[in-house]
Amino acid sequence: MSLANLRTHYTTQIDPGKIGDDKVALAGWVHEVRDLGGICFVVLRDRQGRAQITLVKKKIDRELFNFARKLIRESVISVRGSIKPEEKAPNGYELIPDEIELLNEAESPLPLDTTGKVDAELDTRLDSRFIDLRRSRTNAIFRIRHEVLHAVRNYLANDGFLETSSPKVVATATEGGTALFPITYFDREAFLNQSPQLFKQILMSGGMDRVFEIGPIFRAEEHDTRRHLNEATSIDIEASFVDHFDVMEILENMVEYVYNQVIENVPDALEVMGIELRVPKTPFLKLTYQEAIDIVNSHGEEELKWGDDLSTLSEHTIGEHVFQETGEEHYFIIDWPTEIKPFYAMPYEEKPEFSKSFDMMHRTMELSSGAQRIHVPEMLKNRIADQGLDPEGFDFYLRAFSYGMPPHSGWGLGCERFVMTMLGVENIRDVVLFPRDRRRLSP
């Protein structure tokens, strides 16, 4: 028997007015069994939703009735039968079964409740992610995450960007800043890459003109917060013959597009989460770095001087200030001091202590950072040396700048932070299927 016979429809695909006398098969998990004595309801759940299977004792085979009322929750079943329009049932129909096939029986008790009656802590849910995913809220988060990634790909491809993939195993820990995970690569030491940055720039020399990559990045920092992971997903772009303002425009328009697509394509998931999504207004406010630290200093909770990076507290101070002033949650901070940005950020010609760099912020945290990049090899070598890095380790990268490198700009956007700020999710682990943090390496 072909397994295709186990399911003819998802629960949400049945139109009770049109189906007539045709037999249908639904397959999924036993969400609940409500045995009322003379009548028994089995709620079957699949990825899309739920359906009610109704068994009336007097009208149905006694053996089938007794089998149904003894089903163990979260077991996997396939049910074949006929559809009866019924306004009292979910989706406007109920399934009157001819047969119920038990495909895999669940053990009892379950590691956590899937119906929403009893909460479970994040740690408990992550330990049993396979069953946590059966909860409607968790299911909704990952359907939305899919829609976000799908919309990003659509937007960038339509804007002339080619999707690329760069290596995650790299030879040298050269970029500086963050710590890398060392690994063994045959008989050599290698590292997991912290960012596709250097590779996407090389692609600009290759004439690919506009590229993007959605992929994992690895940071070996021992950070321990609700917004950091050691393995995250980065949405990166790089584009030639454009400046930082051009790529900021791409970024804000993409954010707007993604919000709209989520609203249009997964409204049911938003409803499950109880979210009425508001689309950010473009263009986003642009604060200079100087204005940003002035805001922090005028609030008096901490004193920042020029050249300081923004603390977590100051990010919140600025975010709240912008929200009070504009009612918007997204904004840019531009014109950062060259010394606190990575070596590849292009300084302004007339004031080289400032760089053509930006961060895209949400009210609560940093979402993205980008810049126009240095495309002049001598300047790049000097900047690498200025930051205390060894230019020799950058040969594979620097060579690309000596044979025709166009001016270019780009950014990286944290996928998880984008999703969590969109949905108001407070812990980044909630928007990753199998998060990797300081402590968790399994599942």
Next chain:
RNA sequence: GUCCGAAUAGUGUAGAGGCCUAUCAUGGGGCCCUGUCGAGGCCCCGACCCGGGUUCGAAUCCCGGUUCGGGCGCCA
């Protein structure tokens, strides 16, 4: 890394030295019930993180450990 807090049935919780043979909900088992949709009713089952200490007596107080949560730091 550091500061603060927490750890009780499968899950989520109550608990402030004797009231604990440990609360409630959910769940599981049994029985009743023909329209439930967090079904309802009755009965039953199931737990104090580990190791020391204080005390006549510890789930409760102290010390150490482990694990978890939150803040900060670290962090293209």
